[in-house]
Amino acid sequence: MTGPAILLLLAGLGAIAWVSARARALRLQTVARATGRRDAVHSLPGYHGWYVALWTLIPAGIFLAVWANVAPGLVTQSVLTDPAAQSLPADGFARSAILGEARAIASGLQAAAFNPASEALVEPYRTALTEYGIAGAVLALILAFAGGAYAFTRVRPDFRARTRVERLVMASLLIASLLAIITTLGIVASLLWESFRFFSMVNPLDFLFGVKWSPQSAAMGYGNKDAFGAVPLFWGTIFIGAIIAMIVAIPLGLMSAVYLTQYASPTVRKWMKPMLEVLAGVPTVVYGYFAALTVAPALRDLAVSIGIHGASSESALAAGLVMGVMIIPFVSSMADDSIAAVPQSMRDGSLAMGATTSETITRVLVPAALPGVVGGVLLAVSRAIGETMIVVMAAGLAANLTLNPFASVTTVTTQIVQLLTGDQEFDSAKTLAAFALGLVLFIVTLLLNIVALRVVKKYREAYE
Amino acid sequence: MTPMTEEQHNLAVDNPKMTARDVKVFYGPKQAIKGVSIDVDMDHVTAFIGPSGCGKSTFLRTLNRMNDTVASARVEGAITLDGEDIYAPSMDVVQLRARVGMVFQKPNPFPKSIYENIAYGPRIHGLAASKADMDVIVEKSLRRAGLWEEVKDRLQDSGTALSGGQQQRLCIGRAIAVEPEVILMDEPCSALDPIATAKIEELIHELRGRYAIVIVTHNMQQAARVSQRTAFFHLGELVEYGVTSEIFTNPRQERTKDYITGRYG
Numbered sequence: 002m003t004g005p006a007i008l009l010l011l012a013g014l015g016a017i018a019w020v021s022a023r024a025r026a027l028r029l030q031t032v033a034r035a036t037g038r039r040d041a042v043h044s045l046p047g048y049h050g051w052y053v054a055l056w057t058l059i060p061a062g063i064f065l066a067v068w069a070n071v072a073p074g075l076v077t078q079s080v081l082t083d084p085a086a087q088s089l090p091a092d093g094f095a096r097s098a099i100l101g102e103a104r105a106i107a108s109g110l111q112a113a114a115f116n117p118a119s120e121a122l123v124e125p126y127r128t129a130l131t132e133y134g135i136a137g138a139v140l141a142l143i144l145a146f147a148g149g150a151y152a153f154t155r156v157r158p159d160f161r162a163r164t165r166v167e168r169l170v171m172a173s174l175l176i177a178s179l180l181a182i183i184t185t186l187g188i189v190a191s192l193l194w195e196s197f198r199f200f201s202m203v204n205p206l207d208f209l210f211g212v213k214w215s216p217q218s219a220a221m222g223y224g225n226k227d228a229f230g231a232v233p234l235f236w237g238t239i240f241i242g243a244i245i246a247m248i249v250a251i252p253l254g255l256m257s258a259v260y261l262t263q264y265a266s267p268t269v270r271k272w273m274k275p276m277l278e279v280l281a282g283v284p285t286v287v288y289g290y291f292a293a294l295t296v297a298p299a300l301r302d303l304a305v306s307i308g309i310h311g312a313s314s315e316s317a318l319a320a321g322l323v324m325g326v327m328i329i330p331f332v333s334s335m336a337d338d339s340i341a342a343v344p345q346s347m348r349d350g351s352l353a354m355g356a357t358t359s360e361t362i363t364r365v366l367v368p369a370a371l372p373g374v375v376g377g378v379l380l381a382v383s384r385a386i387g388e389t390m391i392v393v394m395a396a397g398l399a400a401n402l403t404l405n406p407f408a409s410v411t412t413v414t415t416q417i418v419q420l421l422t423g424d425q426e427f428d429s430a431k432t433l434a435a436f437a438l439g440l441v442l443f444i445v446t447l448l449l450n451i452v453a454l455r456v457v458k459k460y461r462e463a464y465e
Numbered sequence: 466m467t468p469m470t471e472e473q474h475n476l477a478v479d480n481p482k483m484t485a486r487d488v489k490v491f492y493g494p495k496q497a498i499k500g501v502s503i504d505v506d507m508d509h510v511t512a513f514i515g516p517s518g519c520g521k522s523t524f525l526r527t528l529n530r531m532n533d534t535v536a537s538a539r540v541e542g543a544i545t546l547d548g549e550d551i552y553a554p555s556m557d558v559v560q561l562r563a564r565v566g567m568v569f570q571k572p573n574p575f576p577k578s579i580y581e582n583i584a585y586g587p588r589i590h591g592l593a594a595s596k597a598d599m600d601v602i603v604e605k606s607l608r609r610a611g612l613w614e615e616v617k618d619r620l621q622d623s624g625t626a627l628s629g630g631q632q633q634r635l636c637i638g639r640a641i642a643v644e645p646e647v648i649l650m651d652e653p654c655s656a657l658d659p660i661a662t663a664k665i666e667e668l669i670h671e672l673r674g675r676y677a678i679v680i681v682t683h684n685m686q687q688a689a690r691v692s693q694r695t696a697f698f699h700l701g702e703l704v705e706y707g708v709t710s711e712i713f714t715n716p717r718q719e720r721t722k723d724y725i726t727g728r729y730g
Contacts, residue, residue: 266536346573350636353531353569354586354643355562364585369576 004069007138011061011145018057018149023050025156033158044163052162055169056152061145068137076104076129083125088118104130192443195436202430203229208437214400214411216420216431229434231441233400237410238442241321241396242385245406249325250385251378254332259362261333262340274337281330285390292323292395304407311408315397318406324391328381335377335457339370376457383449387442389414413438482507482647482677483528483565488542490523490532497523499701500542505647510669510678512692512709514685516724519698521681522570525649528679529565530558546647563590566640570652572632574624574639579616582624582635583607586643602642610638611668630661637668641676648672650680654687666691685725689713697721 026049033041077100080086089096103122105111107130114120156162200208211230218228257277261270297319304312343366351361367374397409398419420435427433481504490498498520505511505528513521523532530551532538544551551561563586574582583603584593593599603620607613612634616627624635633653640648650669654662669678669691682688688695689709696706697720705712705721716722 344573346569346571347575349531349534349569350573350575350639351585352534353529353562353567354589354639355559356585356589357559360589364589365575 007065007141011058011065011141014142014145014149015054015058018153019050019054022053022153022156023047025153026050026158026162029156030158041158043159043161044166048162048166049156049160051166053149053152053156055166057145057149060148061141064144065137065141068141072133072137076126076133079129079132080122080125083122085121085125088121090118189443192436192440195433196440199430199433199437202433203437208434209441212402214416216416216434229430231413231438233402234411234413234416234438235441236402237317237396237400238386238412238414240406240410241317241324241392241412242388243382245318245321246325246328246385247378247382249322250328250332250381253325254329254377254381255336255367255374257329258333258336258340259367262337263358263362263366277333278330280327281334283327285327285388286394288323288327289390289394292319292391296323297395300407309405309407311405313397313399313407313409315395315409316407317396317410320392320396321406323395324385324388327388327391328385331381331384332374332377335380336370336374339373339377339457340366342373343369372456372459376453379449379453379456383446383453386412387414387446389418393418413442417442480507481505482547484543484545485524485528486543488524488527488540488544490520490527491539491541492535493537497701498527501698501703503696503703503706505677505679506694507677508674509693510673510680510691511694511696512688513679513681513696513698514683514688514724515698515704517683520701521696521698522651524698525651525679525681526567528647528649529562529567531562531567533558563643564645565647565649566643566645568633568636568640568648568650568653571656572629572636574627574632574635576623576625578621579607579624579627579635580620582639583642586639590643592643606638606642607635609641609672610634611664611671612638628661630657630664633657633661633665634668637665637672641672645676647677647679650678652681652683655683662687685713697724699724 023046026044026046030042030046080100080103081089089099099116099119099122102111102114102116102119103126106114106119106123107126114123207227208229208231210232211227212232213227213230214233215228261274261277265273293315297314297316300316300319300322301312301314304316347365347369348361351365352358356364392412392415396412396415398411398415399409400411400416401408403410417435417438420432420438425432483505484503486502488498488501489496501520501524513525515521526532527540527544528551532540540552546561546564550556551565575585577585580603583606584599587593587599587602593602604613604617607616612631615631616622616635624632627635633656637648637650637653654665657665666687669680672678680688680691692709694706695709695712697704697712697716697718699720705716705718707717712721713725716725
C-alpha cells in the first residue's frame with residue numbers, strides 16, 4: 002500500500018471519528034442536560050469530535066513518521082538475508098551502489114539495471130518492499146483504530162474534552178516557536194563548528210588582525226600564514242556599510258522623517274510615506290544592477306575628470322551610495338516613529354515659548370527622539386553590513402586597505418560569496434574561512450541588534 | 466469696536482492689557498466659541514471657569530495663537546495686546562508668544578536639564594549675551610517660580626526627574642524667563658496633588674501685578690482663591706464676567722448661579 006493512500010485513509014478515519022464522536026457527545030449531552038444539573042455537561046460536542054479525531058490521527062501519524070525512517074533499513078536487512086545477496090562484493094561502495102540500483106528498479110524509479118549484479122536482487126527487494134509496506138499500513142491503521150476507540154469510550158457528557166484539545170493547541174504552538182529557535186541554534190552551531198575547524202588551521206589572531214587577505218595563495222599551497230588577514234574585509238564592510246551608506250542614509254532619512262511628521266499635510270503624508278517605504282521592498286539585486294551599471298561608471302568618470310588617480314569602475318563609493326539609498330526607509334521609518342512618539346505637549350511647550358517650528362524640531366523634538374533614532378541607525382548599520390548583493394555587484398573583489406572612496410574595496414559578505422561559489426572542498430582553510438567570516442558578521446550584527454533594541458525599548462518607556 | 470453689553474459685564478476695565486471683541490473659533494464646521502468679548506486686566510488675576518467642553522481652554526489658546534497649530538481651527542473677531550491686533554498680518558507669532566507665555570495642564574518640561582529648561586526661551590529670543598547673563602536669568606526665573614531653593618544645587622539634573630509640582634513650577638519659571646507681559650495658565654493644577662496645588666496658587670499671588678495672569682480652572686474654589694476677576698463660560702459663550710467675589714456671591718445670570726451652586730457642570 003502506498004504512502005498517499007494510507008494518509009488518505011487515515012484522514013478519512015479522522016473525519017469519521019470526528020463526526021461520530023460529536024454525534025455521540027451531542028446525544029449523551031442532550032440526555033444529561035435533561036437532569037438539570039449545571040455541571041452535567043462540560044465541553045461543546047465539537048471538542049469531543051476533535052478529541053477523538055486527534056487520538057485517531059496523532060499516534061498513527063507519529064508511527065508513520067518513525068516507520069518511514071526505520072523501514073528502509075529493515076528492507077535492506079531482509080534483502081541481505083536472501084541467497085542472491087551472498088554474491089555481493091565486500092567493498093562497501095560497490096555494494097551500496099548495487100543495492101541502491103536494485104531498490105530503484107524494484108520501486109519503479111528506474112527501468113533497467115546498469116549493473117547485472119543488481120538484477121538478481123530486484124525480486125527480493127520487491128517482495129521485501131511490499132511486505133514492509135503492508136506491515137506499516139496495517140500497524141498504522143491498528144493504531145488509528147485503537148487510539149480512536151480509546152478516546153471514543155471516554156466521550157461522556159461531563160468529560161473535559163475542551164481542556165485536552167486546548168492543551169494540544171498550546172503544545173503545537175509551542176512546538177512551532179521552538180522549531181524556529183532550534184533552527185537558529187542549529188545555524189549558529191554549524192557556524193561555530195566550521196569556524197572551529199578553520200581556526201584549528203589558522204591562528205585566530207592572524208585572522209582578526211592580519212592585514213593581508215589572499216585565500217587563493219593559501220589554496221595554491223603557499224601556506225596559511227599571511228593569507229587570511231581579514232582586516233581589509235572588515236574595513237571594506239565598515240567603510241561601505243557603516244560610513245558611506247550612513248552618510249547618505251542618516252541625514253536623508255532623518256530629514257524626510259522630520260518633513261513627514263512635522264511639515265507634511267495629512268494628504269502628502271498619506272502618499273509619500275508608502276512611496277518611501279516602497280524603497281525597502283525593492284529587491285537588493287535591482288539595487289545591485291543600478292550600482293554596478295549606472296552609479297559606478299558615472300562615479301569613475303567623475304573621478305577621472307577631476308583628476309583622481311586609481312579610480313576603479315567598482316568603487317566603495319558606488320556601493321555605499323546605493324546602499325545608503327536602500328537604507329533610507331529604515332532610518333526614516335524608525336525616526337518617524339520616535340519623533341511621533343514625543344508627546345504633543347512637548348511641542349506645544351516649545352511653540353508657546355515663541356520657538357519656531359524648526360527651532361522646536363532641532364532643539365526639542367530631535368533631542369527627545371534621539372535614542373529612538375540612534376536605535377534605528379544601529380539597526381540600519383546592522384542591515385547594511387550584512388547586505389550582500391549590492392557589494393557583490395558594485396564593490397569589487399580587491400582586498401584593499403584604503404581610504405580612497407573611488408578605489409575598489411571588498412567586504413565580508415562579498416568574500417563569503419566568492420569563497421563558497423562553485424565546487425569547493427570542505428577541508429581547506431580557504432573554504433572554511435567563509436564560516437569564520439560569517440561568524441564574525443553574525444556576532445557583530447547580533448550585538449548591534451541587541452544594543453539597538455535595548456536603546457529603543459528604554460526610550461519607549463521614558464514617555465509611558 | 467463694539468461695546469461690551471451690560472448684561473454680561475458688571476465691570477469696567479480702564480486699562481485693559483488684552484481685549485477680545487466678538488471672537489468666534491471654528492474647528493472645521495463646528496463652532497467652539499460663539500462671539501466672546503472680554504477685557505483682561507493688567508493688575509488682576511482673571512479666572513475662566515465653566516463646565517468641561519465650554520470652550521474656556523479654546524478661548525485661552527486664541528490669546529497667544531496656539532490654535533494656529535491646529536490645522537482645522539479658524540478664528541474670527543479681534544484680539545488686541547496693548548491695542549495691537551494679534552491676528553494682524555504684521556504680528557509675528559514668535560514675538561507674540563514671547564510676550565504672552567503659557568503654562569499647560571500637564572507639566573511638560575523638556576527632557577533637558579533644569580538649567581536648560583529655563584534657558585530655552587532666552588536662548589531662542591537671544592536675551593542673554595553671555596553665560597553670566599544666562600546664569601542671572603535662570604536664577605531670577607527660578608526664584609520667581611519659587612523653585613530656586615529646591616533646585617539650586619542640582620541645576621544640571623533632568624527637568625523630568627522633578628516631582629509633578631516642581632515640574633509645573635519649572636514650566637512657570639520657563640515661561641517667566643522670556644519676560645512675558647501676560648501668562649496664560651490652562652488648568653495648571655489639574656494634574657497636581659493638593660500640596661503642590663497650594664504652592665502654585667501661592668506663586669500666582671506673588672506673580673500678580675508683575676504679569677497679567679489668566680487662569681483656566683474647573684475648580685471653583687481655586688478660582689475664588691486665586692482670582693480677582695472671573696469669567697464664566699458655557700457652551701462656547703461668555704455668560705458672565707465680573708469681580709470674583711460678586712460672581713460667587715451674587716451672580717447676575719441664572720446659568721452662572723446654577724453652575725456655582727453645583728446644579729450642573
